[in-house]
Amino acid sequence: MFEVFFYVYVTAVGYCIAGLCTSGWRLVTGNPLKFGLQTEETAPAILGVLFRVVAGPVIVMRNAIRGAAIEGRAPHWLAISTFISTVWSFLSGVFMLELFFRLNGI
Numbered sequence: 001m002f003e004v005f006f007y008v009y010v011t012a013v014g015y016c017i018a019g020l021c022t023s024g025w026r027l028v029t030g031n032p033l034k035f036g037l038q039t040e041e042t043a044p045a046i047l048g049v050l051f052r053v054v055a056g057p058v059i060v061m062r063n064a065i066r067g068a069a070i071e072g073r074a075p076h077w078l079a080i081s082t083f084i085s086t087v088w089s090f091l092s093g094v095f096m097l098e099l100f101f102r103l104n105g106i
Helices: 002-029 042-054 056-069 075-104
Strands: none
Touching: 002 042, 002 056, 002 075, 042 056, 056 075
8 A cells, every 4th residue: 555655646746847847948938848949059959858758748738738628629538648757657656765865875
């Protein structure tokens, strides 16, 4: 039973990190974070890719909810997007927690 709470916690950490990256990007640039590169310089392009990898779950869910609400897509697409976003955020949460604990020496 404890394992379920651990998995939920790690997934929540992944979603929170993704949300922080998305909000930070919007705060700095003034534009929402989307898939696709909008720059021709190397350093901002690499930073943009890293942000998109971490913030991917939020981008996928935002696009899925907008697609369901505005474009009237079928509900199964929202369910599939939710599944993909949840797995992505779980893996991102595992990576971030592992990185945090390794850097703190725990």
